[in-house]
Structure formats: structure tokens, C-alpha cells
Amino acid sequence: MVKQRRQWRSICKGLVLGTLLTSCMILLYCLSSPQIQFNLPEVPVPYSCAHRPAQAYAAPDTNTSQHGRDQTLCVPKVDIMFMKTHKTASSTLLNILFRFGEKHRLKFAFPSSRNDFSYPSTFHRFQVKDYKPGMCFNIICNHMRFNATEVAKVLPMDTTYITILRDPAELFESSFHYFHNLVPLTWTIPGEDKFAEFLRDPKYYYDSNGYNSFYLKNLLFFDLGQDNNLEPSDPHVEAGIQAITKRFQLVMLVEYFDESLILLKDILCWEMDDLLFFKLNARMDSTVSKMTPELRAKALEWNTADWKLYKHFNATFWRKVDAYGRERMAHDVANLRQRNAEMVGVCIEGGQAVEAGSIEETAMKPWQPIGEKSIMGYNLKKNVDKTHRKLCRKMLTPELQYLTELGVNLWITKLWGHIREVINW
Numbered sequence: 001m002v003k004q005r006r007q008w009r010s011i012c013k014g015l016v017l018g019t020l021l022t023s024c025m026i027l028l029y030c031l032s033s034p035q036i037q038f039n040l041p042e043v044p045v046p047y048s049c050a051h052r053p054a055q056a057y058a059a060p061d062t063n064t065s066q067h068g069r070d071q072t073l074c075v076p077k078v079d080i081m082f083m084k085t086h087k088t089a090s091s092t093l094l095n096i097l098f099r100f101g102e103k104h105r106l107k108f109a110f111p112s113s114r115n116d117f118s119y120p121s122t123f124h125r126f127q128v129k130d131y132k133p134g135m136c137f138n139i140i141c142n143h144m145r146f147n148a149t150e151v152a153k154v155l156p157m158d159t160t161y162i163t164i165l166r167d168p169a170e171l172f173e174s175s176f177h178y179f180h181n182l183v184p185l186t187w188t189i190p191g192e193d194k195f196a197e198f199l200r201d202p203k204y205y206y207d208s209n210g211y212n213s214f215y216l217k218n219l220l221f222f223d224l225g226q227d228n229n230l231e232p233s234d235p236h237v238e239a240g241i242q243a244i245t246k247r248f249q250l251v252m253l254v255e256y257f258d259e260s261l262i263l264l265k266d267i268l269c270w271e272m273d274d275l276l277f278f279k280l281n282a283r284m285d286s287t288v289s290k291m292t293p294e295l296r297a298k299a300l301e302w303n304t305a306d307w308k309l310y311k312h313f314n315a316t317f318w319r320k321v322d323a324y325g326r327e328r329m330a331h332d333v334a335n336l337r338q339r340n341a342e343m344v345g346v347c348i349e350g351g352q353a354v355e356a357g358s359i360e361e362t363a364m365k366p367w368q369p370i371g372e373k374s375i376m377g378y379n380l381k382k383n384v385d386k387t388h389r390k391l392c393r394k395m396l397t398p399e400l401q402y403l404t405e406l407g408v409n410l411w412i413t414k415l416w417g418h419i420r421e422v423i424n425w
């Protein structure tokens, strides 16, 4: 009896402490969030951010260079909007952009105090750290809910817009795993396999007004600024896809990540070295739900808008590959894979990703989903030669640590991280 009373007392204490901490976090967050200032004058950004340190270089045309024929003059494009969609290898791409930005000393439009632009609110230019009307930035690439008009107000007119999509069934599985603890409507789903149970009857469990429910339906459509709850036959689905087609010059696909990077290099006039990467933010295999063909079909049916979007951009992707040349693409992809494999040998201890508990340096530990330690990371090799040391470290640095290095003060995220560490959550 006494033992039971003590247990109840400690549960109550935990609840009170938890509520207090959460309230403090919310209060601190509200105090630190920039107030949106609607009364400032609108000043158009320059056509292009003047600082252009990028050198033109002779881009070898892989079809002709072996024969010593003409080489095209290429000036790397430095004004880039990367719409960072969720669970789509976007952190891997972010790492590539951060390194490119540093190399060319570009100006990033970063969020303040956090790693996203007040997501899931739609983007507004006053969410940009230190923003003043008329300011010009080169790159914007943190998570946001896309808002074309506002984004255009912080970037030059000739900015290249890019984004990345993933097969919606795979994306849904990844998102369900990563975010379900943030979506209260999943808490009451019974059974061991919540993912399969949800898909058995999604309409029963889903509520479009539920807190954070967008993580569970047409997340790509939502991130890209569209309505994720449209009926599949609603003409707005098609209109949304058309709007995205008009705005984005390149839509990459996770399933063809290497090919996507080669297209990116082509459209931005980059060099092969700019594309080197290690896969970041990958999950341990044991936490990936097995998807039967039936579950996959249900996941696609549930995420119809995303599936239509994906099919549309899959078609445009392969038209771009055809225009690039299939043989040329195969050659360049092989080259990139070989260079990446060499970098693995140079930089990564043990040559592969390890579980969270085995990552030695705090600076290399990736952010984990609430209540889990499923995201893997890397240990930097101890004896990396001097020429590669800096590059290896940057390629392996997770998003939050890299953002801090680039000058974003993530104190709210860090405080939240410490609290989670203390309460082991």
C-alpha cells in the first residue's frame, strides 16, 4: 500500500515536472521567435547577389572531351532554393549545399534559433535570421512549408529552384516511424505494429484536424505548400502539381540519388567534387517496417496526391536523363560512386555507419526521433591525412552541428536535447 502510494507520488511529480518544463520551453520559444513585422517597406532583391567569386571553368563534355574537342565554359550557379522535404535524403543534400556555400563564401538565409522556418507554418521572409527588406541571399535550404511568393522576396530573380521526392509508400513508412510520437492520434493505435494497423483502416485513425497530423498524409504535398487533405479527384491536386512544375527547375528522386546529383551538377554547372557525399540520417534496418505488396498499395492509396506528384516527376526526371544522355549518365554515376567509395575508405572508421550508442564524438551524433535512438551516424577515422581531414569532418557532420558551425544559434534545440538526455527520452 505504502509502496503504491510512493509510486503514485513519483508519477505525479514526474507529470508536474514535465508540464513545467514543457511550459518553460514554450514560453522561451515564444519570447525568442522573431515577431513578424508587416509594416516594413517592400524592397525588391537585386537581380542577382553581386558577390560572384565563382570562377568559370571548362566543363569537360564527357561525350567529346576524350577526342579533344570543344569544351563548354561553365560558371557555377550560386543562387539556389532547395525545398527540403521531409525524409527524402534531404539532410544528405543539405550537407552538400553547406559545403558548396562555404567553398564559395555564399550567404545563407537561415532560420533563427531553430533548424527550420517555423515549420509547419508556411514560410514568411521575416522568419529569416537578421532579415531586412532588400537583402539578398544566395541559398535557402532549411525545412519550411513552401510559400513561393515569400521565398521569392529573399532570393535573386535568377535563383535555381530544386527539390527532392521519394516513393510515397517508402516516405510514409519513414515518416510514420520518425514522427509518430509527435502525432497524438497514433498514441491510441493498438498492437505491436502500429504502422500496419494504421494502414488497415487509415480513415478510422486519421483526423485532419489532429495535432501534427500532416506527418501522416501526403507529406510531400504539404511541405510543398499544398493542401495535403484534398480528395484524390479534386482538380486542385493537378493544379498543385502544375504549380510545382512551373516553379522548380529540378525535382530529384531519392531512388536515383546519384543520377539526381549528376543532373544537379549539370543544371548548376558544378564540379564532380561538389557532389561527394555520405548517406546521412539513415535508420537501423531493424526499425524499418516490412512492407508487403498489400501494405504498399494501401500506403500509396492513402497518399494519393503524393503518388500522383511522384509519378509526374518520375516521368520528367527520365526525360531529363534522356536529354543528358543515358550512356553519359551511366559513366558519370559510376565515376561519382567510385569517388564516394574512395572517400569512405579515407574518412570513415570501420567503413560504415554505426548505431547511435557507438558514435564516440558528440559532434558526430545525429538528432534522434522522440523516444528512440534509431538514426545511425559515423565515427571519423582517427588518422585521416591532413589534406582530407577538414573535408571528411564536414561530410560526416550532422545537420544541427553543421548549422551551429555556420553561425546559427540553436539554443532552443540544444536545451531541448539536454532535457531529453536527462530524462532519457
Ligand SMILES: Nc1ncnc2c1ncn2[C@@H]1O[C@H](COP(=O)(O)OS(=O)(=O)O)[C@@H](OP(=O)(O)O)[C@H]1O
Binding pocket: 085, 086, 087, 088, 089, 090, 091, 092, 174, 254, 255, 257, 278, 279, 280, 281, 282, 283
Ligand atoms: N543518399 C541517399 N540515398 C537514399 N536514401 C537516403 C540517402 N541519404 C539519406 N537517405 C534516407 O533518407 C531518409 C532521411 O531523410 P532526411 O534526411 O530528409 O530526413 S529529415 O526529414 O531531415 O529528418 C532516411 O530514410 P529512412 O532510413 O527510410 O528513414 C535515409 O536512409
